[in-house]
Amino acid sequence: MDKTVLRCLFGAILLSLLAFTTFASLQQSVLDWQGLVRRPDNWWTIATLMDAYYGFITFYVWVFWKERRALARAAWFVAIMLLGNMAMAAYVLRELSRLAPDEPASAILTKRHG
Numbered sequence: 001m002d003k004t005v006l007r008c009l010f011g012a013i014l015l016s017l018l019a020f021t022t023f024a025s026l027q028q029s030v031l032d033w034q035g036l037v038r039r040p041d042n043w044w045t046i047a048t049l050m051d052a053y054y055g056f057i058t059f060y061v062w063v064f065w066k067e068r069r070a071l072a073r074a075a076w077f078v079a080i081m082l083l084g085n086m087a088m089a090a091y092v093l094r095e096l097s098r099l100a101p102d103e104p105a106s107a108i109l110t111k112r113h114g
């Protein structure tokens with residue numbers, strides 16, 4: 001992935017989260033949040049969901065870089081967006097299982113798949 005694309009993606013994530021968190025804060029203190037019970041609680045629920053899915057996208061950028069095949073990239077994107085941290089944990093476990101016994105765990109960060 002190109003550095004410009006990554007800068008744009010993560011800049012947009014940062015700005016939109018800052019904007020929506022500020023908006024939600026103006027509607028209600030986060031300390032008063034009770035989920036989806038009533039307005040304006042739903043603004044914090046939306047902000048939390050945005051934050052979670054941006055985290056999924058951030059993780060997926062790494063998966064996209066590691067996986068070179070389009071089918072693997074697409075399958076992992078769907079899994080991560082539908083299952084969130086469960087799919088992310090499965091991916092990391094799969095990557096750890098692919099390491100040779102003498103490789104450090106840190107090798108999963110930079111080892112790519114054909």
